[in-house]
Amino acid sequence: MHTEDTHHIEHKRPKRYALAIAFGSMIAFASASTWICYRSMQAEAYSRYMGIRNVVAERISRIIRGVEINAYSTFQEVEANHGTADEVIEALKRKANINLDVRGYFAAFEPEYFPERGTWFEPYIYQPEKGGFDFRQVGSARHNYFTSDWYKRCKATGSIFWSDPYYYYDGTAMSGHYTTFVKPLFDHKGDLVCVLGADMKFEWLSKELEWVENSCRGNEELNKHHLFKEFDFSSIILSHDGNCIAYTGEEAPNIIKDDFKSNLTKQKRGVARVKINGKPYMIYYGPIEFVNWYAAIAVPQWDFLKPMLPASVIFLFIAIVGMSLLWYELKKR
DSSP: OHHHHHHHHHHHHHHHHHHHHHHHHHHHHHHHHHHHHHHHHHHHHHHHHHHHHHHHHHHHHHHHHHHHHHHHHHHHHHHHSOSSHHHHHHHHHHHGGGOTTOSEEEEEEOTTSSGGGOSOOOEEEEOOTTSSOEEEEOOSSTTOGGGSHHHHHHHHHOOOEEOOOEEEOSSSTTOEEEEEEEEEEEOTTSOEEEEEEEEEESHHHHHHHHHHHHHHHTOTTTTSOOTTOOOOOEEEEEETTSOEEEESSSSOOOEEOHHHHHHHHTTOOEEEEEEETTEEEEEEEEEOTTSSEEEEEEEEHHHHHTTHHHHHHHHHHHHHHHHHHHHHHHHHO
């Protein structure tokens, strides 16, 4: 009897070892398959959303570069004709209608440069809401441009740049969020004469973002292999410090992640997990040429991970079926 029990136990051991090996193999298979699927989803999402980001960046950089080229033309006209205040105004008027993406051109002169014009002489040729171009003298104690960041930075560095976004308010339709392309004008002694500038409002940015999004969502070829995703994404334009300049959607995004924002200051591109208005997102970002801004595509994390649920269920089902068949075969022996 003892011999039979021993034989019975020894007969069960191979079955247990086989089951253990099979169970481990199935778990390894399911884990490896899930990991490979996850990495594939990452690669697909990176390719898709970085591609959309690149389209956004390219369209914006092309407009920015067009503004710069036309602004140089206007600036050169003022540089060649600034003997009197009236010559400056006429020079601005001659070139103002070259680029309709610009809200206005100006020349902000040093105090008392033209004594008859007082401390603040800043002629401004701008596009009103009705169309065309009008002239205003905007420099005043209320609009003391000498204290503006773009003026102080341009005077201190003597360089050409796009200003950080700012809000201008004068109680008229001119009020709004702007960025300014500025260039200093120096005399033969090296003293600053004025700061020349071209203003852009941000409405066109949101329109560009919406155009790209609608084009991508309506692209059947791009969305052929949807993999259970809804492609719920939004486009964002960020300043170098991570603040939002323009966006699509109803709520301005507040991005929380310090190391992501530090990457912006280093002119990096990539993907990061962040929280936007308290919700988890994947964000695909990179710099925009000619300007110190970033184009980013924000994707809800639930949409990014959605293909993993059916894939994990399928892998688990295969593992369970495999284990069941093995158990059945071993039990028959």
